[in-house]
Amino acid sequence: MATDQLEQQPRQVVAFSEATYILGHTTALENISLEINEGEFVGIIGPNGSGKTTILRAILGLILPRNGNLQIFDCACENLRCHHRARIGYLPQKGKIDRNFPITVLETVIMGRYGVRGLFHRSGKEDIAIALASLEAVGMREFQHHPFGQLSGGQQQRILIARALAQQPQVLLLDEPTTGIDTTTQHTVLELIRRLHRELNLTILLVTHDINLISPLVDQLVLLNTRLFAHGHPQDVLHYDILSQVYGDEIVVTENGYVIGGDSHHG
Ligand code: ADP
Numbered sequence: 001m002a003t004d005q006l007e008q009q010p011r012q013v014v015a016f017s018e019a020t021y022i023l024g025h026t027t028a029l030e031n032i033s034l035e036i037n038e039g040e041f042v043g044i045i046g047p048n049g050s051g052k053t054t055i056l057r058a059i060l061g062l063i064l065p066r067n068g069n070l071q072i073f074d075c076a077c078e079n080l081r082c083h084h085r086a087r088i089g090y091l092p093q094k095g096k097i098d099r100n101f102p103i104t105v106l107e108t109v110i111m112g113r114y115g116v117r118g119l120f121h122r123s124g125k126e127d128i129a130i131a132l133a134s135l136e137a138v139g140m141r142e143f144q145h146h147p148f149g150q151l152s153g154g155q156q157q158r159i160l161i162a163r164a165l166a167q168q169p170q171v172l173l174l175d176e177p178t179t180g181i182d183t184t185t186q187h188t189v190l191e192l193i194r195r196l197h198r199e200l201n202l203t204i205l206l207v208t209h210d211i212n213l214i215s216p217l218v219d220q221l222v223l224l225n226t227r228l229f230a231h232g233h234p235q236d237v238l239h240y241d242i243l244s245q246v247y248g249d250e251i252v253v254t255e256n257g258y259v260i261g262g263d264s265h266h267g
């Protein structure tokens with residue numbers, strides 16, 4: 001039946017159409033066309049300043065395209081309302097939030113409810129229950145009374161993922177969740193994200209420099225270089241001739257695959 005066929009169509013969550021974003025005097029993203037369906041796990045890679053954070057901020061509705069357009073859920077981005085925004089969870093890039101702010105783990109996670117409830121709504125029992133369930137989901141419930149600033153980098157990332165989950169989002173945007181933590185913890189954090197993706201049927205966009213770690217997990221890779229340089233299944237994007245055009249000498253082939261060399265990429 002026609003209705004059955006309709007239901008089987010994956011729903012589009014994000015659709016950029018020839019969108020250009022200008023920040024100050026910089027063209028941060030140029031002529032981006034990209035569609036992401038519900039439930040997809042998308043990895044976003046690209047060198048420093050290639051527009052990775054900008055594409056997440058665009059999806060959050062924080063910046064508007066100069067040209068072209070962006071549709072989020074069923075809504076043009078310039079009309080994005082609070083209830084749409086509340087369906088998108090966000091883990092900002094490290095250094096964009098003050099991690100020494102004197103606040104407990106539970107208080108940090110409850111902040112995820114503000115976008116849903118409004119800033120001046122007093123947190124109620126339901127908010128606390130949801131925050132605790134989010135902490136449970138990332139395996140950090142027993143840390144609820146700890147000062148956030150005293151946790152390790154990996155633990156903080158898990159708490160910030162819990163904060164995004166407390167919004168009960170449909171879409172999760174993660175900006176370099178594995179940068180600046182040790183390799184073992186990177187694996188733990190990515191395994192957590194992979195599990196949450198499956199269990200909560202989230203649509204995930206994850207920005208990373210760790211191409212090899214992320215490739216087995218994602219449905220598609222987006223390689224940005226202000227323009228959308230390449231896009232598709234990791235197998236179709238991860239080729240030396242494609243990567244070297246964007247990363248130049250920084251791209252190194254190891255026995256485990258491609259690694260971005262140098263220290264300058266953690267931007
Ligand atoms: P990435 O996350 O890939 O490192 P960004 O999306 O943060 O890159 O930035 C893309 C480009 O836009 C860079 O050239 C950056 O310098 C510029 N940019 C980012 N934010 C601003 C801003 N608020 N004002 C002016 N230029 C900006």
Ligand code: MG
Binds near residue numbers: 052053054267
């Ligand atoms: Mg960035």
